[in-house]
Amino acid sequence: MLGYLITNLYFTAVSTWQCENISCIDLRRSHCKALGIAQICTGFPALEQLFISTDEIEIRSWEDKTILSDDLAKLKHLRELDLDLHYYGDVKANLGPYGVISLAGLSDLVTLRLPLYFLVEMQPEVKPFVPDMAQALPSSLKRLTVWANMDRVTHSKVTTFADPWITSTDGRIFHPRQSAINFLEAIVSRVADHFRHLEEVTYCYGGKELLAACCCDGETTCNCCEASEFLNPHAVDDSSARMQILTSDFETRGIRIRIMEAQV
């Protein structure tokens, strides 16, 4: 009996996991979905680095009422966050209020890499709306990277890119190039009073379409050029002019800005 009691006591003392010591989780080509991320955030509260990259996973919607912003807010010591999530499906409702992720509570966050889609609110109007970045991102940020690819197009079964606006199921729109510029403008406007530690901002774009050689025949535009128009801020004259102003604004404030085509 004594042995049984001691053993039971022992179970209760040490049978829980030692998750509070784990400071880094790096998942590559994971099949992790919302509930999995929620479980990680709950189960490993001492995480300082979290990297999740997924395969292309088709999900109809985020499985339950899990809110990504709330889950990530549990990681109070997080310093680096990289979410390379490739979900086919509208997950906006599960990101946070207004369909935008909010990480303002993560006061130790220094390095952040997220899909641009997570930070831009989709609106029924043509112009994409970018919320106040001071409420979405913490002031401790030093390196910020946002990325976009053609996922948002392909998930809606659009085979050609004739329509410049990527439309979600309920009619809201998301345009990577326009959104990227709006987002960067929103960031630069808050450098003086909020993003005081910011050193580097990067916009990454990529996709299989961009890798193909241009085959425009004069009348129709090829997929490669159309994809570039969607993603590349320098592809269109108007955007290019805005980008020049933005670059100069960032540089004046001592922040390095990079626009790069890369595999995302």
Add this chain to the structure above:
Amino acid sequence: MPSLTRNEPIRHLLVLMAILLCLIGLAILQTLENPPPPPRPKKRKKKVARRHKKKTGKTKTLQTTDQKISHLTGLPVELLTHIFGYLAPENVQPHLDGISLHLYKQAQKALRNLCLVSKQMEAVARSFLYQGVVVNSADVMAYFLRTLDENQTLGQRVKKLVLEVPCSLEDEDYQKPNVDVLETRPNFKEIQQTAGLVSDFDAYQSKCASDREYWAPHGLDEPDETFSEWACKKECEVFNLMHFEILLRTTNLETLCFSKLPSYFYSCITFVNLLRSPLRLTAPGDKKLVVPFMSKLTDLHLLGDHKNDQHTYYVEFLELFLRIAGLRRIESFHDDGDWTHLDPYMTVSEENLGKSPWHISSFILPLEHSSLLAICISCWGT
């Protein structure tokens, strides 16, 4: 123009002279920088040679080689450690390509050769030889396990271990477990017995009969399992046992990389069950001594099959390692995403506790807890 043509030979001559002068100048400079050594007195040279001939009768060449070796062995251990450190393989990683694997093997070979020079050299080189190990085939696994069993201290030197033995029949590099190597070792009876079952048709039939007895009262047919499927499972069990025996002997492991994780359910479950058994966590040869299991592990890499997109590994596999107090970093590749199964209280329900005092869910014990478990076990015994 004609005057230019006429002066051509003179110009060539001048250029040649200039080159010659430069060469002579360079030669003089070189002589000044490295003056030739002063000639040794002839008498002394003769004496040394004569004395040497009288005493040993060895040739001059041999003497020179001996001197070189004595210089190296004369170095303090700290210096030897520093020098041999450069020989240690740097790329102890999974999925090494051909060139990297060749480099790794070359480094291991160089260290092995140093171990053969003298006992002093061996003492230094051996720590680097076993510091980082890649186990990438059934043969390497068997020989490595045998070596660890023959010399218990070697296992303590392993700091980084990559286990990527192809355990799945679908893998093109699959080899059957090489248990013959372990034949003479008394600690591997279970491995031998399980390996013996692979070709034991009688054992398969008796297992089928017991299955029928189990399922019949429930009104169900026994699950279909062919002899080859059964044999495959047994081979898998042998691999699991060998993995486990290696981990049991590498007590100072800091980085563990489990590559080519078994993607099929059965293998994963048997491995989990294997580690769940607290009775197994005893020192080889001394079943009373409970050993701390991987208590120094800080980095864990769980990697699914990088060649086959369909083969993800089960996240439950991670559960085995989550009780290690020192674990800091988890790197994963190609997991099945089912993190919701990782529920710390799942295995500690009251139901489970009531079943058996041996159902210890925290089978992987941190160092500081191992003594407590020892107390628990001894109390239970009394």
